[in-house]
Amino acid sequence: MADESKGNEEFSTHFSSLDRYTTESDTDSASEDEDLPPLLSRDKTRTSLLCDVTSRHKSDFYHGLDSVARQRYEEKIGSVGADPYLIPPAEQKDARHCSTEELPALAYPDIFMFLIQVPGYSAAALKAYKNLEAYRYFLRGCVRSVMLCTQRDKFIITSQVINPEGMDENPYHVWAIIEPNGLVVSAHCSCIVGLEAACSHAAATLFALDAVVRIQQKTSSPPLPASPRSQGSGEPVHTVNFSYPNKRRKTTNEDSGHAKPAIPLPTAEELKDFYDGLARSGAKSVVLSVLPGYCEFNSST
Numbered sequence: 001m002a003d004e005s006k007g008n009e010e011f012s013t014h015f016s017s018l019d020r021y022t023t024e025s026d027t028d029s030a031s032e033d034e035d036l037p038p039l040l041s042r043d044k045t046r047t048s049l050l051c052d053v054t055s056r057h058k059s060d061f062y063h064g065l066d067s068v069a070r071q072r073y074e075e076k077i078g079s080v081g082a083d084p085y086l087i088p089p090a091e092q093k094d095a096r097h098c099s100t101e102e103l104p105a106l107a108y109p110d111i112f113m114f115l116i117q118v119p120g121y122s123a124a125a126l127k128a129y130k131n132l133e134a135y136r137y138f139l140r141g142c143v144r145s146v147m148l149c150t151q152r153d154k155f156i157i158t159s160q161v162i163n164p165e166g167m168d169e170n171p172y173h174v175w176a177i178i179e180p181n182g183l184v185v186s187a188h189c190s191c192i193v194g195l196e197a198a199c200s201h202a203a204a205t206l207f208a209l210d211a212v213v214r215i216q217q218k219t220s221s222p223p224l225p226a227s228p229r230s231q232g233s234g235e236p237v238h239t240v241n242f243s244y245p246n247k248r249r250k251t252t253n254e255d256s257g258h259a260k261p262a263i264p265l266p267t268a269e270e271l272k273d274f275y276d277g278l279a280r281s282g283a284k285s286v287v288l289s290v291l292p293g294y295c296e297f298n299s300s301t
Contacts, residue, residue, distance in 0.1 A: 059085035076186040080151045084175035092147035104155045105182040114184035118197045134203030143208040161201040174205045
């Protein structure tokens with residue numbers, strides 16, 4: 001725990017020096033920045049400038065790794081060619097304030113396909129994902145400051161994840177690289193476990209981003225058209241077909257092109273013959289019990 005706290009303190013110190021670096025470099029180009037469009041639609045010149053700066057520089061976190069961990073880290077960031085820990089906050093946008101078009105199409109199947117490759121995650125555990133430690137981190141609000149930017153046509157997601165037990169005030173710094181279609185390319189965390197493929201803090205960040213995407217999709221989707229019944233069409237009950245859909249389709253197909261013949265109403269003579277036969281059968285009929293001339297006979301039997 002002491003090593004983790006020390007690492008997080010060094011990471012916070014790195015961000016302080018990074019802010020000074022970006023302030024000095026942005027002073028000369030202040031006039032350019034005034035006319036820049038929103039974050040996710042910035043021109044290629046600005047994007048290539050950011051890529052050039054971050055590709056030539058590595059974070060203090062990177063320099064604190066051993067040779068094996070450095071190689072693994074470089075493989076993770078290879079798809080964007082930049083160290084996500086060096087991306088200035090000014091180049092990022094709060095995921096909660098992004099529209100659907102500005103977010104990756106991340107969904108739980110994408111999280112499943114990424115985590116199933118991580119040691120410690122099984123198909124059975126991911127099926128019951130609400131029992132995962134990472135999902136509990138997300139539910140307890142441990143994921144803070146979910147930000148994003150784009151680089152080489154990919155989304156770089158960053159976040160801070162606090163310890164749910166409150167034993168460590170320094171948050172863990174997480175980043176993930178995601179394709180626009182939602183495919184998770186790689187993820188990393190400043191914790192010790194994060195040196196591997198991913199940890200619970202990185203998974204919690206993916207769950208948090210998934211929630212943001214689903215909320216934005218729900219709020220931006222057009223309302224479904226109301227059904228005729230909900231609009232009060234006033235359809236008579238006797239004309240409503242209450243049969244099961246499969247039977248309804250079968251009946252419709254069989255009857256297509258063939259009009260049903262109208263069933264004629266019975267005559268008075270036919271009704272009398274029916275009632276007489278019912279009375280002779282000896283069955284106690286409810287119908288006969290209310291018909292004059294039959295109710296006495298029916299009650300006597």
